[in-house]
Amino acid sequence: MRNGWPPTLAVPDGGYLLGGETETENEKPSGLFRWVTSVDHKDIGIMYIVFATATALWGGTDAMMIRTELLTPGAGPWDPVTYNALFTTHGLTMLLFFVTPAFTGIGNYFLPLLLGADDMAYPRINAIAFWILPPAYLLVRAGLITEIIAKALAVIGFSITSLFALQPPGTGWTMYTPLTTQMVNPQIDLMLLGLHLSGIATLLAAINFIVTIFTERSDDVSWSTLDIFSWTMLTTSGLILFAFPLLGSALIMLLLDRNFGTTFFTVDGGGPLLWQHLFWFFGHPEVYILVLPAFGLVSLILPKFSGRKLFGFKFIVYSTLAIGVLSFGVWAHHMFTTGIDPRIRASFMAVSVAIAIPSAVKTFNWMTTMWEGHIRLTAPMLFCIGGIGTFIIGGVTGVFLAAIPIDLLYHDTYYVVGHFHFIVVGIITFAAFAASYYWYPLLTGRMYDQLLAKVHAWLSIVGTVIAFGLMLINGALGLPRRYATYPEQFASLQQMMTIGAFLIFAGVIIWLYNMIQSYRIGPVVMDADVWNLKSIDQFTREWQWFEERLEERRRKIRGE
């Protein structure tokens, strides 16, 4: 089906073999066996991306169900217990099993190409890090899996009631104690173990990125010529190195509290606030772990379609590093309403407001990059520009929330949900989509359907503004979050939000169709300079690699 792609002969891409290993290991095995045994960074990158897509669709289904529940003010079609489980699994899935693996996958595929490295520093650890993730996700979702088995058996007449013991967890993604300590559902223990496992996977990948960037750069890539995406991945990995071990420890403590009678988070022990401190010391850097690669992708892709070099490259790097450092000093702004000491609150307010400065530096640099540029509104560019716009809304509302008096009013309302979705969907997911279109020809050797891609971009931008803009309004009007029911007067706003969310979902389906169908029968790429980057002197290293590969294939076909 795939005309001329991949080439008939498996091409040894070299590098990950040690001297003395046998010739036969040079060629990848074919079929399924290739994927389960591969230690090639490109294969692993693709597996990460496929995994992230699958989890995103699952987490997206959660989101659509949440929005359906909220179409009517009363509870239904799902009961409040299911509703609690829905926003719990939606949050955990999207943050830890969609965005993190998606960017790890993009980094895995492209970092070695951008650095001129043969592979990641530790190819086998790379494979292990990926293969930990699917079981981790299955643990978090275990209740549904056992239920599928039970239902399937029920259809053919077997009924095993114990398979229904695991209920989807309704703790909220922040897993606040004492609620999480006291819930009896055994699925919560599996969820905690799964999250811990995913943290290990993330940590392994981050260590690999750090060592790769430090030691595997080719001779002509110095720190001063390191590309912007690698800089952000390096900073992100640094954050992971400090944040995730803490999450792991806190999760273990919570597990011990639940199962072995320890009192880390009980009132007579450390108290429920201890969990919040530990969780948010991880949780807030985690937000930047998610957003920094997205910033890097926007910084990388935007200049390509602006016809100009990235404005203020150095300041983008400095602001990335500044965000990396400051991100560890903002966690208590999640706890302004818990009654912690006002002096602590004030200092965390100062740092939280200050982190807006490096973020704004980036935004202004992006706008200046486009200034008087030759703008080409391709799908990746639409996603970058739309992402900058929605990030500004998300960022400015974040400044408001960082101010203690405003936060006291808006805490636990839809305003907060609107704020972080403008960032998590508005720039993080948009940047991932931009990358998926920008590098699609390189990844698949084919071109995608550009019209469908633009439809997808516009549906996403409009849907995001409707769905999450109205959340800001609902929150400002005082509607609390996390409730399955709400007063009648919010019904029409809620319904409009749901329409916005459905628009985003429709866009995602179009994206999925475009990716699969173009992979089958899209036009074959003959010239590596798909985006006319040579004319603006931005034909970067990964595209040069692609050009060499196309040339190599031509030589093979000619029989040289």
Place this chain on the structure above:
Amino acid sequence: MEDYVGMAKMNRPSSAIAGGIAGTAILSLLMILLEVQTRSQVHIFDAIARFVGLPNNILIGFVLFVAAGVFAWPLLFIALEPYIPRGPDPAARGIVFAFVLWLAFVIAGRGSIGWPLIIVYAGLTLLAHLAYGFTLGAVYASLREENVADTA
């Protein structure tokens, strides 16, 4: 093409049935996921039983559903293929074909599902059917002797 060198090409009915097996597997998986994910609110197996005209017999209903998905629809698909729009790619045609099947399904299987659950029911069963049609067409296209998609 290179991917399939060495793989025996099949005649049109066999490759359509192979496509039907793959498509039905995906459709069933998505339907079960839908049922479990929505916490049994949709009663998809009842909907399937209603669709095949046996409202009270889920097991036989499911067997008929699989039989239709594996044999009846794929064979109907290759009979109608030249007349289905969005060709020549069979996968694109499969999507159109499955959309018509979904119309029948969503009307015949609706039962007592009301607002707002009907949105989830209609939306997710539509996606499951489109995935069925696409898979049916794509597998069929890659297995049969003459290969239209390559010249598309």
